[in-house]
Amino acid sequence: MQKVLIFGATGMAGHMVSMYLSKIKEKYTVYNVCHNSKLNENSILCDINDINKINSIIDYVNPDVIINCIGVLNKSAELDIKNTIYVNTFFPKLLDRIGEMKNIKILHLSTDCVFNGSKGNYSEESFKDEDGIYGLSKNFGEIYGKNSLTIRTSIIGPELKNGSGLFNWFMHQEGIIKGFTNVYWNGITTLELAKVIDKALDLNIQGIYNIANETKISKYNLLNLMKSEFKKDNIEIEKFEEIHCDKSLISVKKDFNYKVNPYEVMLKDMHIWMEENKSLYKLYF
Structure with a gap:
């Protein structure tokens, strides 16, 4: 049995990871940290600028694993650069240091946006060439200490409040x-991410791992898959060819054999999950 402490448990990734791991009661006891509102009875409220409180929470829970799902997103990164650097760069490095000192496994989430998208098929060894504030802040926040794992991926999934993710945006559209x-994209759903994390904790891998689908898909085709799965017949998707970008990821690592599900399967599984947890996802029902 592992004690897991999750930071950012009301976000798009954090709530899914918290809920999924909590359901595996024979393996995990899950605690979570939220900023303003609690996810459940195991939630602890904390402003991550309060380093003393962070240390107190970690000492109180005494976790085997800390999962960092906190992050300033791309669209708001330049609105408060100081906060972006603190959240995306300093905070994961702080957790990395705490993990080293207290012998706690630290799992951190990074993004395909550390690359600028001019080439595609970026591996763990590729040069991180994005020079915008968001990409740089995530680049410098990646951790790879002896107790640390950085999962680099791109995610879509349902949200608990009205956010800026692709899926949430799509589900609230009408017309053209x-x-x-x-x-091009080859990311995963947040539910698939939770499954990846479960497997990664089983294997106790460390370092930086790209997690992605073996086949890249255009955003046009991805939206059409979402339209079909969620029966959004009130939407018409027009082809738009003028923008070119390919942040697709590949992995050169051989010691983590998780095979990401096809897009249709991931979306179907996510839809079933949402139906089973309707009370959480009032934005969509």
């Missing part, structure tokens, strides 16, 4: 929208 035919 644009679908980028030359913007």
Whole structure:
């Protein structure tokens, strides 16, 4: 039995990881940290700028694993650069140091946005060439100490409050929208991410791992898959060809054999999860 402490448990990734791992009661006891509102009875409220409180929470829970799901997102990164650097760069490095000192496994989430998308098929060894504030802040926040694991991926999934993620945006659209035919993606759903984390904790891997689908898909085709799965017949998706970007990831690591599910399967599984947890997802029902 492992004690797991999750930071950012009301976010798009954090709530899913918290709930999924909590259901595996024979393996995990899950505690979580939230900023303003609690996810459940195991939630602890904390402002992560309060380092003394962070240390107190960690000492109180005494976790075997800390999972960092906190992050300033791309669209708001430049609004408060100081906060972006603190959250995306300093905070994961702080957790990395705490993990080293207290012998706690630290799992951190990074993004395909550390790359600028000019080439595609970026591996763990590829040069991180994005020079915007968001990409740089996530780049410098990646951790790879002896007790640390950075999962680099791109995610879509339902949200608990009205956020800026692709899935949430799509589900609130009507009429004609644009679908980028030359913007390529090979990420995963947040539910698939939770499954990846479960497997990664089993194997106790460390370092940086790219987690992605073996086949890249255009954003246009991805939106059409979401339209079909969620029966969004009130949306018409027009092809938009002018923007070119490919942040697809590949992995050169051989010691983590998790095979990401096909897009249709991931979306179907996510839909079933949402139906089973309707009370959480009032934004969509």
